[in-house]
Amino acid sequence: MLRYDEPHELVLLRETLRRFVDAEMPRSEAARWDAEGIFPQDVYRKLAALGVMGLTIPEEFGGAGRDIPATMAVIEELSKRSLAVAVPYIATACYGGMNVVKCGTEQQKREYLPKLAAGQLMFAFGVTEPDVGGDVASVKTTARRDGGEIVVNGAKRFITGANIADYIYTVVRSDPSAPRYKNLSIVLIPRETRGVRIERIKSLGMRGGASTTDITFDDVRIPESHILGGDAGWNNGWSLIAGPGLDVERLEVAAMALGIAEAAVADATEYAATRRQFGKAIGDFQVIQHALAEARTDLHASRLVLYHAATLAQRNEPCSAESSMAKLFVTERAHKTVLACQSILGAYGCVEGFDMERYVRDILIFPIVGGSSSIQRNNIAKYFQRNRVAARG
Ligand SMILES: Cc1cc2nc3c(=O)[nH]c(=O)nc-3n(C[C@H](O)[C@H](O)[C@H](O)COP(=O)(O)OP(=O)(O)OC[C@H]3O[C@@H](n4cnc5c(N)ncnc54)[C@H](O)[C@@H]3O)c2cc1C
Numbered sequence: 378m379l380r381y382d383e384p385h386e387l388v389l390l391r392e393t394l395r396r397f398v399d400a401e402m403p404r405s406e407a408a409r410w411d412a413e414g415i416f417p418q419d420v421y422r423k424l425a426a427l428g429v430m431g432l433t434i435p436e437e438f439g440g441a442g443r444d445i446p447a448t449m450a451v452i453e454e455l456s457k458r459s460l461a462v463a464v465p466y467i468a469t470a471c472y473g474g475m476n477v478v479k480c481g482t483e484q485q486k487r488e489y490l491p492k493l494a495a496g497q498l499m500f501a502f503g504v505t506e507p508d509v510g511g512d513v514a515s516v517k518t519t520a521r522r523d524g525g526e527i528v529v530n531g532a533k534r535f536i537t538g539a540n541i542a543d544y545i546y547t548v549v550r551s552d553p554s555a556p557r558y559k560n561l562s563i564v565l566i567p568r569e570t571r572g573v574r575i576e577r578i579k580s581l582g583m584r585g586g587a588s589t590t591d592i593t594f595d596d597v598r599i600p601e602s603h604i605l606g607g608d609a610g611w612n613n614g615w616s617l618i619a620g621p622g623l624d625v626e627r628l629e630v631a632a633m634a635l636g637i638a639e640a641a642v643a644d645a646t647e648y649a650a651t652r653r654q655f656g657k658a659i660g661d662f663q664v665i666q667h668a669l670a671e672a673r674t675d676l677h678a679s680r681l682v683l684y685h686a687a688t689l690a691q692r693n694e695p696c697s698a699e700s701s702m703a704k705l706f707v708t709e710r711a712h713k714t715v716l717a718c719q720s721i722l723g724a725y726g727c728v729e730g731f732d733m734e735r736y737v738r739d740i741l742i743f744p745i746v747g748g749s750s751s752i753q754r755n756n757i758a759k760y761f762q763r764n765r766v767a768a769r770g
Pocket residue numbers: 501502503504505509510511512534535536537538580582583589742745746747748749750751752755
C-alpha cells in the first residue's frame with residue numbers, strides 16, 4: 378500500500394484484522410459462504426471478541442469509543458475477503474450501533490448498545506420499498522399509534538440481512554396528513570414479531586448469509602418504546618435519517634467497494650506475474666502494466682477521498698458533499714477497477730472457482746445501493762448550488 382498519513386492505531390488495527398482474516402476467513406470458506414448463502418456465525422462471534430463491534434459505541438455503553446475511520450478500516454479489511462462477514466459487521470456496528478448512538482433515547486442506548494458492542498445484536502436497515510428507491514422520503518409503509526402500541530403495515534424490499542437480524546430498523550410514514558419530511562418515524566421491529574414475513578431475494582452479488590430480502594408487515598404490533606428517539610422521534614424521522622446517518626451509510630458502501638477492488642488488484646497482480654503467454658509473463662506486456670498502474674492510482678485516490686470524509690464525520694463536521702463524493706468516486710472507480718482486473722485474468726476471470734468472478738458480481742451492486750451514483754451527483758450538485766461562493770474557491 379502507498380504511504381499516506383494513517384494514524385498508527387489504524388495501522389495496528391489493520392494488522393490485527395489481516396491476521397484475523399488469514400486465520401479465520403480462508404479463501405475457500407469465503408467462496409463457500411457465497412455459493413451456499415451462509416452466514417458464518419462462529420467467525421462473526423470471534424470477530425466480536427476482538428472488540429471491533431464497539432468501534433461506533435462510546436465506552437460508557439460498553440463500546441471502544443466512536444471511531445468512524447477505524448470502523449471503515451474494519452469494513453474495508455473484511456470486504457477484501459468476504460462480504461458474508463463484512464455485511465453482518467455493518468448490521469451490528471453501523472445500522473445498530475451508529476444509529477442508536479445518534480438517535481436513541483437514553484433508555485434505548487442502555488438497552489441496545491452494550492449488546493451491540495458485544496456483537497449480540499444485529500439490525501437490518503429498512504428503507505427501500507417496492508415503489509420507493511432513491512426517493513426515501515416517499516416511503517409508504519404506515520405506522521399508527523393504538524392503545525400504547527404501534528401498528529405497522531406495508532412492505533420493504535431489498536433489505537439486507539433481515540433474515541438474520543434481531544431488529545429491523547424500519548422507516549415508516551407515521552402521519553399520512555402531515556407534509557413531506559414531517560411525516561416519518563423510525564421504529565425498531567423485532568424480526569420474530571407476529572405479522573412480519575421475510576423472504577430471501579436471490580441477488581447477483583452479496584450472496585453470503587446476510588442476503589437481501591423482501592419484508593411484509595401485516596398488522597405488526599410493537600410497544601411504543603420501540604420508536605427510535607422516543608416520543609420526540611415520532612414524525613421526526615427524516616431529521617434522524619438524513620444528515621449524518623446517510624453520510625456514514627455512503628462511506629460504509631464505499632469501504633466495501635474499496636476492499637473488493639483491492640482484492641481484485643492483488644489477485645490480478647499475482648496472476649499477471651505467473652500467467653505466461655507468447656513466452657513471457659503477461660505482466661511484462663505494457664498494456665497489463667498500464668491497466669494495473671491505473672487501478673492502483675484509483676485505489677490510492679479512493680483511500681484518500683474515503684478516509685478524508687470519514688475523518689470529517691468523526692469530527693462531527695458537515696460532510697454531506699464529501700461523503701457523496703466518496704460514495705460516487707470510490708464505487709464507480711472500484712467498479713471500473715474490478716472489471717479491468719477481470720480482463721487481466723481473461724477466461725479465468727469469468728468462471729466459478731476464481732474469486733474474481735465473485736468480486737465482479739459483488740462490485741456491480743455498489744454504484745446502486747446506498748443511493749445510486751445519480752443520487753450522489755444530485756447531492757453534490759445541490760451542495761454547490763447552495764454554496765456558490767465556496768464553490769468558486
Ligand atoms: C443487494 C442489494 C442490497 C440492498 N440492501 C438494502 C438495505 O439493506 N436497505 C435498504 O433500505 N435498501 C437496500 N437496497 C436498495 C438500494 O439502496 C436501492 O436499490 C437504491 O437506493 C436505489 O433504489 P432503486 O433501485 O429502487 O432505484 P430507483 O430509485 O428506482 O432508481 C432507478 C434509476 O433511476 C435513477 N434515478 C432515480 N432518481 C433519480 C434522480 N432524482 N435523478 C437522477 N436519476 C435518478 C437511479 O440512479 C437509477 O439509475 C439494496 C439493494 C440491493 C440490490
